[in-house]
Amino acid sequence: MKRIALLALAALLLSGCAVVTVxxxxxxxxxxxxxxxxxxxxxxxxxxxxxxxxxADAVLPSDE
Incomplete structure (x- = not known):
């Protein structure tokens, strides 16, 4: 929830290119x-x- 608020605040404060970068x-x-x-x-x-x-190798008998 804090991330969303931070991103919303950044979107309001920063220019378009900076918002895309963030x-x-x-x-x-x-x-x-x-x-x-x-x-x-x-x-x-x-x-x-x-x-x-x-x-499985240890428990099962070998084919030899």
Whole structure:
């Protein structure tokens, strides 16, 4: 809610180009945070998958 108020105030105080720049920067920061969160989730899934595979290999009999 504070961000919206801040952006609205900035829109009133700044010229058109500056408002676009501020909004663009806010979107870029948010997109960057979402990208980092997605990378972390993918990394966690890969590690979990490797652990499950290793556990299955240890429990299941080999084909040899």
């Amino acid at each position: 909004a663009s920067t806010a979107v870029s920061v948010t997109a960057g945070a979402v990208g980092l969160a997605a990378d972390a989730a993918i990394g966690t899934a890969r590690i979990t998958g490797k652990a499950v595979g290793a556990a």
